[in-house]
Amino acid sequence: MSFVLDPLPYAQDALAPHISANTISFHYGKHHAGYVNKLNELTKGTPYETQSLTDVVKNTFGNPATVAIFNNAAQNWNHTFYWRSMKQQGGGPATGQVKDLILQSFDSLDSFSKAFTDAALSQFGSGWTWLVEKDGKVSIVKTSNADNPITSGYNPLITLDVWEHAYYLDFQNRRVDYANLFLTNLVNWDYANQNLVNKAHL
Numbered sequence: 001m002s003f004v005l006d007p008l009p010y011a012q013d014a015l016a017p018h019i020s021a022n023t024i025s026f027h028y029g030k031h032h033a034g035y036v037n038k039l040n041e042l043t044k045g046t047p048y049e050t051q052s053l054t055d056v057v058k059n060t061f062g063n064p065a066t067v068a069i070f071n072n073a074a075q076n077w078n079h080t081f082y083w084r085s086m087k088q089q090g091g092g093p094a095t096g097q098v099k100d101l102i103l104q105s106f107d108s109l110d111s112f113s114k115a116f117t118d119a120a121l122s123q124f125g126s127g128w129t130w131l132v133e134k135d136g137k138v139s140i141v142k143t144s145n146a147d148n149p150i151t152s153g154y155n156p157l158i159t160l161d162v163w164e165h166a167y168y169l170d171f172q173n174r175r176v177d178y179a180n181l182f183l184t185n186l187v188n189w190d191y192a193n194q195n196l197v198n199k200a201h202l
Contacts, residue, residue, distance in 0.1 A: 002040060005036045006202075010087065020169065023167070027165060036076050039056075039076055053080075057074050057148055057151065070146065071146040078146065079161070084191050091186050116183065117179045123162050129141075130142070130143065130157075130160075131158045155195065156200060
């Protein structure tokens with residue numbers, strides 16, 4: 001198997017009570033694992049089989065003949081990045097260089113938090129909300145379905161999964177509560193700062 005399901009960076013109950021072990025079990029163990037298995041099936045015997053996950057995402061993007069490979073590769077990439085964007089006892093104000101860059105682009109940390117939450121709420125249907133860096137500046141971008149900002153030259157720092165399966169068992173239709181808790185109790189600013197120095201290449 002060329003692609004593997006990366007281990008979670010914490011126990012399945014580590015993010016409780018904000019995200020339950022039940023949600024992690026389904027989201028990671030079923031949804032994410034399903035993308036990995038399908039990607040291996042689709043890439044077997046093709047040149048993509050030996051490429052990195054990042055390269056598969058970039059090399060299949062925008063090609064009608066490789067839509068299925070892109071969708072499963074990108075969803076694998078996005079989910080791996082999402083798990084790392086959170087940590088036990090995370091959340092709170094941004095720290096380090098990421099904080100400095102946020103303050104250069106937003107009036108305050110509170111303004112950034114509101115903009116990030118607003119982006120998560122305004123994403124129609126399934127998708128992702130990202131804090132990204134490009135040319136030394138940070139911004140918030142939204143992507144639909146499996147899309148990933150690396151295909152537009154951005155360097156992702158953190159992401160929030162706003163597909164309904166990410167939060168419905170715990171929050172039902174209260175996406176706003178999920179987005180707020182991500183920022184106040186879960187987001188991993190250490191990982192965001194790490195990605196400023198070394199771009200995530202999965």
